[in-house]
Amino acid sequence: MSQSVSSVAPAAFDSEAGAKLSALRRTKFLATAALVLCVVVFAMAKSFESTYPWLGFVAAFAEAATIGGLADWYAVVALFKRPLGLPIPHTAIIPANQSRIADNLGRFIEVNFLAPEPVREKLADVDFAALVADWLADAERAAGLSRFVVRLVPQTLAAIEQSGLRGFVTSRMLEQIDKVPLAPLAAELLSALTDDRRHQKLFDEFTRVIGRFLNDEEALATMREKIREELPSLFNLFRADAYLLKKIVASAGSLLDEVRADPDHPMRAEFDRFAHSFIERLRTSKQYAKRAEKLKRDFLARPEVKALAGDMWQSLSVFIEQDARAENSIVREHLANMFVEVGRHLAGDPQIRADMNQGFVVALSSFVESQKSGVSTFIADQVKRWDLAQLTRLIEMNIGRDLQYIRFNGMIIGGLAGLVLYTAELLFLAG
Known part of the structure; x- marks a missing residue:
């Protein structure tokens, strides 16, 4: 594991990675603060709803937003670890499926990036x-x-x-x-x-x-x-x-x-x-x-x-x-x-250069074709050797900020859905 950590650490902790980590922490804080705000608004609206009936709409929005925010928080956290450390099934998805992710990643690169036609087209662009x-x-x-x-x-x-x-x-x-x-x-x-x-x-x-x-x-x-x-x-x-x-x-x-x-x-x-x-x-x-x-x-x-x-x-x-x-x-x-x-x-003879380039394309594409399964296995083995905590942190640092915005979206969509349902309830009771 120590070898794997050292191989990932230089890429994970450079200056760009530090900026990403700071942005992730800031977004996490804002998403959590928004969730806490929804809880506070819900509690206060419920407390004064009997005096101010229109606060029922605010309470419905805040209640549904809290539920949506909690659900999306659970979904985001479940990708990387167990929520609150509880042994809930189908959580810590990335660490639990490291081997399968590694094999699929290697196979994906082999099939999509090392296929004969893309390789030949890319090699043909090089003189x-x-x-x-x-x-x-x-x-x-x-x-x-x-x-x-x-x-x-x-x-x-x-x-x-x-x-x-x-x-x-x-x-x-x-x-x-x-x-x-x-x-x-x-x-x-x-x-x-x-x-x-x-x-x-x-x-x-x-x-x-x-x-x-x-x-x-x-x-x-x-x-x-x-x-x-x-x-x-x-x-x-x-x-x-x-x-x-x-x-x-x-x-x-x-x-x-x-x-x-x-x-x-x-x-x-x-x-x-x-x-x-x-x-x-x-x-x-x-x-x-x-x-x-x-x-x-x-x-x-x-x-x-x-x-x-x-x-x-x-x-x-x-x-x-x-x-x-x-x-x-x-x-x-x-x-x-x-x-x-x-x-x-050679520089002054375009025909010889064209023939040489064609030979390079044939030789290198044949070499890639014969070795691509080994490349796939190498990539998969490297991913499998990565330290789980470091791998999770690396993935979260690169895509975690976008995942945190899902929590904001969940609170907004949940709040709007709760507001619509509350309004429909009132209309149904009134009818």
Whole structure:
């Protein structure tokens, strides 16, 4: 009970509650004084009625007003406690029905305030996305959020490492790569390369490589040796090998220069046909597909690939941990800027905000729907824990003044009813 009293007391005894309590006491005093006045008027009117017959009307009014006032006093008091402490049935209604009031109050709030439609309508009035956008767009808040995220990243990486999730993700990634047909994918990539003739740049680079090869002394010496081996000995006496090599190199160099200078050279067209033919075979040939799949499986099966994935993960973890401890963290700075940009873009895109708000409404309304029975039970339990005296005092303090006016009304209505009945009695006797 002490816990319940302490939970209610701060709300019951603030300055506003003190004003309500003073007004209630003043109204109670006036209602009681009016009832006493009715009794006094009734007694005096009865005493002088034989001398002044018209006082019979006053006595009838005062008598009925007294009865009405007493009846309403009883009704008001019976709500909160037993009148005069007597064990009269159906009195102290609120204390006697605390549990039922608590359950009904919780059920009333659940049915009327936490129903799906009112909740959705109320949530729809809130622009959650705008609140998020304003919050993120603030540079200081974004920086604070980035610091919080960066502090959690090393712990997250450590948890992933200890849980074996890294190995699982690596295995799953390799499995998914293994399921991707390599030949059609390579054909699409090469098609994108040939669409705007970028493959011709590769061809130009290939001609430059050959040109550098033809100018390499060691390469020329090797070629001259091969030519000498193929020529008859007589030709070698006249150094025909050097002459042939010089002609070959000069002709090849001249041809390569022509190809690089002429974008419509026949060799370029031939390279185009070769490239398109190769792409088409990659796309349609089963033999090429089998070879590509074998190459892919052999590559993925190599231990170096799995070791590479582990090294990449380790390098990433070390970088993030070191950066998180740095005073001028790069990750933290970029995260803060990203959060600010997200907030600004979100503020300027009404469609995304509308979609986000709809998502918030669905999620929060579903949460309220799943938890509303618990809210009802919580409210009921809290009301049941309230101290009876404090609960009664709290209710009386908030509605008791209006109830006291019922006593005034009871005296007035009762007095008028008594006056009417007295008048009707006199008319009936006179008749």
